[in-house]
Amino acid sequence: MxxxxxxxxxxxxxxxxxxxxxxxxxxxxxxxxxxxxxxxxxxxxxxxxxxxxxxxxxxxxxxxxxxxxxxxxxxxxxxxxxxxxxxxxxxxxxxxxxxxxxxxxxxxxxxxxxxxxxxxxxxxxxxxxxxxxxxxxxxxxxxxxxxxxxxxxxxxxxxxxxxxRGCSYYSLSVSGPAADLHSGVFGGMVSEPLIDLTHLLSKLVSPKGKILIPGVMDLVAPLTAEEDEIYDKIKYSMQDLYDATGSQTNLYETKKESLMARWRYPTLSLHGIEGAFSAPGAKTVIPAKVIGKFSIRTVPNMTPRELDELVFKYINEIWAELGSKNKMEISLLHDGMxxxxxxxxxxxxxxxxxxxxxxxxxxxxxxxxxxxxxxxxxxxxxxxxxxxxxxxxxxxxxxxxxxxxxxxxxxxxxxxxxxxxxxxxxxxxx
Amino acid sequence: MxxxxxxxxxxxxxxxxxxxxxxxxxxxxxxxxxxxxxxxxxxxxxxxxxxxxxxxxxxxxxxxxxxxxxxxxxxxxxxxxxxxxxxxxxxxxxxxxxxxxxxxxxxxxxxxxxxxxxxxxxxxxxxxxxxxxxxxxxxxxxxxxxxxxxxxxxxxxxxxxxxxRGCSYYSLSVSGPAADLHSGVFGGMVSEPLIDLTHLLSKLVSPKGKILIPGVMDLVAPLTAEEDEIYDKIKYSMQDLYDATGSQTNLYETKKESLMARWRYPTLSLHGIEGAFSAPGAKTVIPAKVIGKFSIRTVPNMTPRELDELVFKYINEIWAELGSKNKMEISLLHDGMxxxxxxxxxxxxxxxxxxxxxxxxxxxxxxxxxxxxxxxxxxxxxxxxxxxxxxxxxxxxxxxxxxxxxxxxxxxxxxxxxxxxxxxxxxxxx
Structure with a gap:
């Protein structure tokens, strides 16, 4: 090309x-x-x-x-x-x-x-x-x-x-056994990396879109009266959102809240898991190493380094709470301001x-x-x-x-x- | 042959x-x-x-x-x-x-x-x-x-x-938008199926291997004094488990507990997620439909139909608690007694x-x-x-x-x- x-x-x-x-x-x-x-x-x-x-x-x-x-x-x-x-x-x-x-x-x-x-x-x-x-x-x-x-x-x-918005993209890996295991033979005996990872991922964001990492919202610039007025003028309706997503799975009921969620607030999305069974059908595997992918969209006045610090600190804390013998690694894959x-x-x-x-x-x-x-x-x-x-x-x-x-x-x-x-x-x- | x-x-x-x-x-x-x-x-x-x-x-x-x-x-x-x-x-x-x-x-x-x-x-x-x-x-x-x-x-x-042990293998799907979405554009505006699924999966089993679905353990035949004695005689050591898994990620510290977990108690394993981003690298996608795969190893006196009933009831309950606008489906893929x-x-x-x-x-x-x-x-x-x-x-x-x-x-x-x-x-x- x-x-x-x-x-x-x-x-x-x-x-x-x-x-x-x-x-x-x-x-x-x-x-x-x-x-x-x-x-x-x-x-x-x-x-x-x-x-x-x-x-x-x-x-x-x-x-x-x-x-x-x-x-x-x-x-x-x-x-x-x-x-x-x-x-x-x-x-x-x-x-x-x-x-x-x-x-x-x-x-x-x-x-x-x-x-x-x-x-x-x-x-x-x-x-x-x-x-x-x-x-x-x-x-x-x-x-x-x-x-x-x-x-x-x-x-x-x-x-x-x-x-x-900016974007900070993270990789969260959990590994345990040396190779994938048969869930019939080892299920119940060993700590499963995918179970640990699922628990970690579920503690990052609520189903209602609330970021659960303490301190992140404190980095966000306050809403000014001037900015508060602009949203009503935008040519956009909830129907536009329904049309664009082919669904009515909106988190907010108004145009203004939806646009603010999209433009001026950070959001955390889960993208997927590398290393787990991802094909159609059934496979009775305990994956040995799984890597969760998530990203946080950033807004004024967040800085990537401040955010990384909050993310790493929180994930290390919730990991410690799990008390797992598996190995966890959190790293930033890339960021943009x-x-x-x-x-x-x-x-x-x-x-x-x-x-x-x-x-x-x-x-x-x-x-x-x-x-x-x-x-x-x-x-x-x-x-x-x-x-x-x-x-x-x-x-x-x-x-x-x-x-x-x-x-x-x-x-x-x-x-x-x-x-x-x-x-x-x-x-x-x- | x-x-x-x-x-x-x-x-x-x-x-x-x-x-x-x-x-x-x-x-x-x-x-x-x-x-x-x-x-x-x-x-x-x-x-x-x-x-x-x-x-x-x-x-x-x-x-x-x-x-x-x-x-x-x-x-x-x-x-x-x-x-x-x-x-x-x-x-x-x-x-x-x-x-x-x-x-x-x-x-x-x-x-x-x-x-x-x-x-x-x-x-x-x-x-x-x-x-x-x-x-x-x-x-x-x-x-x-x-x-x-x-x-x-x-x-x-x-x-x-x-x-x-027997095995009942389940498929748990959550779907929302008509197609995958860009997380920058729609992150924060819509309810993400993978976030919902992660919350559901994290409520099935604890990192310590405890099945969180109420009633499942009630189906398990009680341990008799006779059976209780057999485990100590088995020629097996924790080192055998370490060697077989290439790790020390054991959930239990004793041979007896480990063998009981493998032989006489049900266990729930998470195998993976279909439909999410599963490749190496980074992709800023909100997957439209994701299917979690998990299975439960079954033991006396569980019957597959009793188990299905408990699994379906519980998942419908925790789903209702999420209050998501996405669509959830739980189904049995196969079972063996x-x-x-x-x-x-x-x-x-x-x-x-x-x-x-x-x-x-x-x-x-x-x-x-x-x-x-x-x-x-x-x-x-x-x-x-x-x-x-x-x-x-x-x-x-x-x-x-x-x-x-x-x-x-x-x-x-x-x-x-x-x-x-x-x-x-x-x-x-x-």
Whole structure:
């Protein structure tokens, strides 16, 4: 995919470099290269940096896809396929914008600085280092950044996003016997790692979503009166949530509580267990080593290190209470910091005008529950405003089966990206 | 293997039939035939039924075998190879016994009725039906049954086995959203099935192995003074448990408690979760539907239906307490009944004398934690005592890599089987 992007960009006249990152830490596997490209170098134009990623979540047809996940299919006005909305569709959207200008004979309004990576779904290995190393080289002169890698809140109203939660992802392993055991022979004689792990996991969060780790909520910024007012204005309803999840399994009964849970409070999710029996059918095994995976979405003013300290301390305490002879290990797999920006910057104003021009409505100003850690890195390292300008809808199923991008979102998305670049170009830097 | 057995048995003068069982249910694959053979038909001799199986567990050298799993290798007094102890070695042992009598010119003491199947490792498909259909035909006149398909408790002392636990295997599913969700986007807004499931599973059994389902322990037969005395005599030590599990994660500190936990009390094991993230690495998914797998090993006087009722009632109660909007389903995947025989029957007395004659020790009288369902079918259908007379040791690695049978166990095993038949023949039926 990186080679495909490079060759398409070159065909459009951009300068391109595939930046190699070396091996993934602790492995013999080459990291996928980062595509660094620049289209235009007019000193009288603004330099707009756009970021996207060409890697995707894993997908197997056995997961429940209706069509082959890696063959793009257009059906009923939707483009189905892994990566359609996250994030291959939007990445291609930037290329489409260049191509559209060329075909229409319209001068491209800015110098487009492009950074497309291939490790976003696995923590953007190597990207932060590259941004830091290149901030006064490749990224020198960037006036603002636009990231097209998130979604409208619902399914009908465009949005601009000025905040995202962070994410700290933990691995909690419990091990006992040297190898898996037969539960008939050893069940009752030995301490089972999976029983211990289940007890630990059940003490992290309540079924009502309450984080049970003491101190975590104390790290959260208090709600201001100003913020308290914004939720009612957002175009979102409980029905949007029901539609997006295909269920009525909401934890809260109101839009406001739901949005606050998604945007401004931390949440703890359990993702799964590695090492236990996970296939269909029945197997009478006592798994020897099991690894629980959970993550905490973080918000202002939490810091990852403070959170780690609370998590590790609490898990060690509840582990001690179990009194198990098994071995427990808790570790952080990766983290990313939350981000909160100002939606009144000219970068956002340009996107508001573009949205109005293409969709004929004012965009919702939203925050995101999910994390895009690179957002913060770009803002902190380049000292320039970052805008999140989503292309897809809230029901696109980014990390799920049958991922899709509505065709109208793709086409109008390309128009919105293009219009944004035009509105962002009107006050060229000296 | 069935044809090899048939031809060897014919060469020894036995009458043999390869009984075809048709296709495996839901497939186009022929089930392996059951070898039904009879050696001798003297009406003045007892008819002893012996059972074994010629199929084996899967094995690949890549699993970690030191030698090719399907080439028998004798090394350091051990016979290595898949099936050496489970159960090809013991099956061949019966043929060796016939051959030994012929070569020594000694009259065979009983009529040997043989039933060797080829589906034991996959649930003995078709065997129960065959036993029921043939109980008044091929199996007519059987005076007692001997099954050579289990193991000594430890590695140094011969054993006879008179009890096995049953197993009831359950599936506990929780489902919510229509598809997996992104934990960043929806974490905190929706009720997560895996959080609910973890809470349910943690309420089934304590880390100390205590079953938390009310009423289950009330179904267990009380410990009699007589039984209470037997455990101390068993040749088994905590070191045997440490060696077998490669760990010191024992729930009990004494041999007696450990053996009681394995033999005479029910235990609940958690096996795993289907539908959650189970691969290495990190995935920020909220799984839409997760299925917990657990089983309860059953003992006298529990009945599967009474147990089901307690399990279903309790799980429905703790589910109601969670107050979740997700959907929960609990179901039984399969069950097998426990079996407990009398170790004072003449069938066992004959095996005790044989063990004493060959090994010069009294055998341990053991029960098994794991299940061999056909044991119960033979006893119930033929109404005759069943004896489990193991040939191999507790560390043979029956379902593991580097499966072996000690040469001394093989040779002395053949002698023990032969001596057993002689002692079992002394009170011929009229």
């Amino acid at each position: 990186s080679k495909f992007l490079a060759s398409e960009l070159k065909a459009l006249g951009a300068s391109v470099e595939l930046r190699e990152l070396g091996k993934q830490e602790g492995t013999d596997v080459d990291l996928p290269p980062i595509v660094l490209a620049r289209y235009g170098s007019d000193p009288n134009k603004r330099n707009i940096l756009v970021y996207g990623h060409y890697d995707v979540q894993p997908a197997l047809i056995e997961d429940g896809w209706n069509t082959k996940p890696f063959e793009l299919l257009e059906k009923d006005g939707k483009l189905y396929g892994r990566g359609s909305t996250d994030d291959k569709g939007p990445v291609i959207g930037w290329l489409n914008s260049i191509e559209a200008h060329q075909k229409a004979g319209i001068e491209f309004p800015v110098n487009l600085v492009m950074c497309f990576e291939g490790m976003e779904e696995y923590g953007s290995d190597g990207l932060d280092d590259l941004i830091r190393a290149e901030k006064d080289k490749f990224f020198k002169g960037v006036d603002a950044t636009c990231i097209c890698d998130n979604y409208w809140l619902g399914t009908s109203h465009p949005a601009l996003t000025y905040g995202i 939350w981000w909160l920006s100002s939606p009144n910057h000219w970068n956002f104003e340009a996107a508001k005008k573009a949205t109005k021009a293409v969709w004929n409505v004012e965009p919702d100003l939203t925050r995101e529950g999910g994390s895009i850690p690179v957002t913060l890195t770009f803002e902190e390292e380049l000292k320039r405003n970052v805008l999140l300008l989503p292309m897809g809808r809230g029901d696109d199923g980014a990390h799920s089966i049958n991922e899709k991008l509505d065709l109208v979102n793709y086409i109008n998305g390309i128009k919105t990206l293009s219009a944004y670049l035009h509105y962002a170009s009107v006050e060229p830097t000296a | 069935s044809k090899f057995l048939a031809s060897e048995l014919k060469a020894l003068g036995a009458s043999v039939e390869l009984r075809e069982l048709g296709k495996q249910e839901g497939t186009d694959v022929d089930l392996p035939p059951i070898v039904l053979a009879r050696y001798g038909s003297d009406p003045n001799k007892r008819n002893i039924l012996v059972y074994g199986h010629y199929d084996v567990q899967p094995a690949l050298i890549e699993d970690g075998w030191n030698t090719k799993p399907f080439e028998l290798l004798e090394k350091d007094g051990k016979l290595y190879g898949r099936g050496s102890t489970d159960d090809k070695g013991p099956v061949i042992g019966w043929l060796n016994s016939i051959e030994a009598h012929q070569k020594a010119g000694i009259e065979f003491p009983v009529n040997l009725v043989m039933c060797f199947e080829g589906m034991e490792e996959y649930g003995s498909d078709g065997l129960d039906d065959l036993i029921r259909a043939e109980k008044d035909k091929f199996f007519k006149g059987v005076d007692a049954t001997c099954i050579c398909d289990n193991y000594w408790l430890g590695t140094s002392h011969p054993a006879l086995t008179y009890g096995i 426990w079996w407990l025989s009398s170790p004072n029957h003449w069938n066992f007395e004959a095996a005790k004398k044989a063990t004493k004659a060959v090994w010069n020790v009294e055998p341990d009288l053991t029960r098994e934690g794991g299940s061999i369902p056909v044991t119960l079918t033979f006893e119930e259908e033929l109404k005759r005592n069943v004896l489990l007379l193991p040939m191999g040791r507790g560390d043979d690695g029956a379902h593991s890599i580097n499966e072996k049978l000690d040469l001394v166990n093989y040779i002395n095993g053949i002698k023990t089987l032969s001596a057993y038949l002689h002692y079992a023949s002394v009170e011929p039926t009229a």
